[in-house]
Amino acid sequence: MPSEFGAILKDWRKVRRFSQLDLSLEAEMSARHLSFLESGRANPSRAMVMRLSEALQLPRPAANQALNAAGFAPVYPSLSDDAPELAPVHQAIAAMLDHHDPFPGYAIDRHWNIVDSNQGAQMIIALASPGGPANLIDILISSEALDLIENWDEVAVLSLSRLRTEILELGGDAHLSALAGRLSSHQRVRKVDLGSINLNQAVIPTIFRLGDNRLSLFSVIAQFGSVQDTRAGETRIELMFPMDDQTTGFFGR
Known part of the structure; x- marks a missing residue:
């Protein structure tokens, strides 16, 4: 047996x-x-x-x-967020986000919950989900009705693909699967013609519309290479960079 x-x-x-x-x-x-x-x-x-x-x-x-x-003690620690041993990790996250201002930057956990963000990101989050959830997938879904993201279809489909890849890598995750289910069942996502999305691009940005301002940003995602804590080691820092001078100037102001 x-x-x-x-x-x-x-x-x-x-x-x-x-x-x-x-x-x-x-x-x-x-x-x-x-x-x-x-x-x-x-x-x-x-x-x-x-x-x-x-x-x-x-x-x-x-x-x-x-x-x-197998009858052995766990080898990887699972510390509370306020554990002194994790202070250097939190300091590193804060330093990366602060240095990236005025451009948006945020840190998310395994389930895409925002655990830290800088001022540039807080401005976008407040517009996309005022007083709402602090989860990137929930924010993406709630922002659909606001016409805030010009290429929402593209961003949603790519986010869904990323979610499904992470679920496979983790060997399954009920919380991520629920998020993927919510996004995939969104009526607008279900109507997307995948053939209409141009994947033959060097970079696929997220394009925000703020009044007369068209802001084009792409993301760089960083993860810790040597943090052994089970939760902190899964934290990702996502830094958004401008694609053009208009976007650079907007955040600079």
Whole structure:
């Protein structure tokens, strides 16, 4: 009978679309031993769990779950936001956002909730969702009726594609799936002709309309490379840069 670890291993192998042979080669082990681990006929060592987690590119929370299932303590910390150890992380986020002003910049968590933002972003957010949600997908949906984003269809379809990619990488996520479902079921998204979206562009910006001002911005997304905390390590910093002189001048004023 498969063990809890064996079931987790098999599920993730299927998510990553590996055969047992593929995964055994990636993890530098025998396919026979891998089969025994999945079936519960063998128990993994801590080192083997870590090796398979690396081969499967498991998110840190999933790697902790696999360790727990195999009878080992989690290796990646899960600290509270106010933990002293995370102070340098928060300082780095604040510094990046502050230095990016007056252009918009914000930090989001795994579920696209805005956890920090600079003045440029706060201005856009206040226009797109006054007093409303602090979640980028919810803001995108609520902004549709405002004619604030000129190329809303394009932005919505690309955001949906990004959401679905993240869900696959995480091996499923109920919260992200709910957000993707809300966006994909939006009547305007359902009517989008994908053939009408020009993907043959070096950069696809988000184009805002603020009165007579047409603001064209593209995003650069940064993530921490060495933060091991399960939540802080998933924080992304998105910095928006101007595509033209008009946009540069607007934010400069």
